[in-house]
Amino acid sequence: MTRPRTRLRTAGAVGATLLTLILAGCTAGDGGPGSPAAGKTSQAPARQSFINGVQRPEDLFAVPGTPWVVVSSQKHGKEPGKLEAVDSTNRQVTEVWPAHAPAPRPDRKRYPDCPGPPDAATVAPHGIDVRTTASDRAELLVVNHGGREAIEAFDLDLSKxxxxxxxxxxxxxPSHTSGNGVASLPDGSGFAVxxxxxxARKDSFxxxxxxxxxxxxxxxxxGNGWRTVPGSAMGGPNGLLVTPDGNAVIVAAWPGRRVVRLPLAGGPLRTIAKLDFLPDNLRWGTDGxxxxxxxxxTYQDIVTCNAGEGTDCPAGYNIMRIDPANSEVSTVFRSKDPTFGLATVAAPVGNEIWVGTLGADRIARVRDRGEHHE
Known part of the structure; x- marks a missing residue:
């Protein structure tokens, strides 16, 4: 990063940029139970490599039982947003939407109020989720900011x-809302966002x-539409997961530097992890x-960094593993690699963890062998 420093000049501009890219920020955590310092850390080595040519991979999801990793590729320069897939066996990248996609097939029964397909020229994908519906099919949900604030639904045929x-x-x-993360409900009846x-608020960030x-x-x-989960108000909720029993959500409380649990029926937020960075997307590991x-x-870093298009964007990233049962936090991988930063998601793929980013057209691959520094 050698270009002169680029600054966003107004809070409104900061909000507009981050609405599209949804960066996360970092200040030091306060330690204590659930902090990285308090968690266990394994000592086996890990190794980092890269898959290049994946456009700004903000979110990743490995489709169970297949070699495919679905990618939410954000707009980059003149390139519009799109959905890509990476074959984990050979690391080949292919676009799956809008290129190579068949004609839309609206499901009026499930989505009766949808006005029609999104504009492929302006689509801005963000968080994604995949729910297996058959041995060779899945439902893909995508948060979209392009042209409309919506959750777009796709049928994913994996037999080809x-x-x-x-x-x-x-x-x-709903009006005056902006989605970030999305997760299907286990019974297939809907999703959490x-x-x-x-x-519309100029000083949201x-x-x-x-x-x-x-x-x-x-x-x-x-059939029921939208409902706000009671007690869920917080600053900048980011990634989320729905628990396997469908009774609760686990949310990355982004500017609060913590991960929280909340019953879907409503109730107090319970912190299950405190971190020394602001957590972005969340993914289940194979062990629960x-x-x-x-x-x-920090907020000022965001203004200076200009969402990865300017200078002074901090490099490196951490991958953390959280045990939701006992709030134990452990370090999987730490990197100070100057070519890779602005990490957004750590997704399990076989015996590796793949890391997405807003700062480069590449995915980092980390062998899941415990703590390592590069």
Whole structure:
């Protein structure tokens, strides 16, 4: 990064940029139970390598029982956003939407209020989730900011040489909300979404860094529409998971530097992990633990860094493993690699963890062998 420093000049500009990219920030954690310093750390080595040519991979999801990793590729320069897939056996990258996609097939029964397909020229994918529906099919949910605030739904056919993504419907977000993470409900009746902030509010990002509540968690079910989870108000809720029993959500409380649990029926937030960075997306590990990563940024860093397009963007990243049962936090991998930063997701792929980023057109591959520093 050698270009002159680029600054965003207004809070509104900061909000507009981060609405599209949803960066995370970092200040030091406060330690104590659940902090990285208090967690156990394994000592086996890990190794980092890269898959190049993947456009700004903000979120990743490995489709169970297949070699495919679905990628939410954000807009980069003149390149519009899209959905890509990477074959984990040979690391080949292919676009699955809008290129190579069949004609839309609207599911009016499941998504009766959807006005129609999104504009492929302006689509801005963000968080994603995949739910297996058959041996060779899955439902793909995508948070979209391009042209509309919505959750886009796709049928993913995995029986072909490459995944085929057919758009089947959408759910428009309620007014004055902006989705970030999405997770299907286990029974297939709908999904949970983190409402990051009100995009019409000019000072949303400053407010969340000032510890104000800017968003919450919403649940949508077919036939019932939207519901706000009672007690879910927080500043900048980011990634989320639904527990396997469908009774609770686990949320990355982004500016709060913590991961919290909340019953879907409503109730007090319970912190299950405190971190020394602001956590972005969350992914289940194969052993029932949670993997997360994030970016080492303060609010002023965000203004200076200009969402990865300017200078002074901190490099490196951490991958952390959280045990939701006992709040134990352990370090999987630490890197100070100057070519890779602004990490957004740590997703398990076989015996590796793949890391997405807003700062480069590449994915980092880390062998999951315990703590290592590079």
């Amino acid at each position: 040489a490459r995944p085929v993504a057919t758009w089947v419907g959408c759910v428009l977000m 983190t409402n990051f902030f009100d995009p 400053k407010a969340m860094f000032d510890r104000e509540d800017t968003g919450d968690v919403r649940v949508w079910r077919t 633990t949670i993997l997360t990563t994030g970016q080492d940024l």
